[in-house]
Amino acid sequence: METVKKWLDKILSMICVGLFGALVLLVTWQVFTRFILNNPSTFSEELAKYCFVWLVLFGAAYVFGENGHMRIEFIQDALPKKFKMAVQIFIELSIIVFSALVLLSGGLTITKLAWTQMSAALHIPVGYLYSVMPICGVIIIFYCLYNIYTIVKNKKPLEIM
Incomplete structure (x- = not known):
């Protein structure tokens, strides 16, 4: 379980760094095209929104x-x-219940509903935007189970950062 957590931590940190870098580039491009070229980019604003939502949840x-x-x-x-x-x-346990009901179940529901709706600028299903919710719900549930396992195994409360 600890090996999975270490790998998941590493993967999530790389995803967050990549998304943040992409967000900086996209917003810079958007500002450049809007104010320097006077011809705003059609895709960068929407893609930046996707990156931001994914970055927040991951x-x-x-x-x-x-x-x-x-x-x-x-x-x-x-x-x-x-x-x-x-x-x-x-x-x-409260976080597990919230994650299971809101992020996992609600995220799956909204992703299914939005899968047929196409985004205006990117022409891809909006379901891609919402698909991060159930993914992060599963990850948060794993981390909560890991924390419970650690508390029970060590027979002491978790150290709070």
Whole structure:
């Protein structure tokens, strides 16, 4: 499980760096064509939108893998070790439920609905834009299961970044 996590971390970080680089290039091209050439690029704005949405969701999944997501710690820190472990497991289970219902199930539904709709500039199915939701839902669920496994295996709460 730890090997899968390390590979997934590496893959997600490379995807995020690649998407960010592509986003910078696309937006730079859009600005250049709009203000210098006075002929805005038709594809770069829409492709930048796709890159941004994908970057946000893959980045969120990566942050879950690093256990660096936002949380309110002062209540959790006041608890004894066993309660702290139980609270962390409850939080991970809550995230699993959210990811399964919203990202995975809802993402699959919206992807299927949007698969027949074509994007205006790129002429590809809009389903590609939404397909990142179920992918990231599965990744976040894996990270939550990994965190629960780590808590139970080590018999101590996770270290928070």
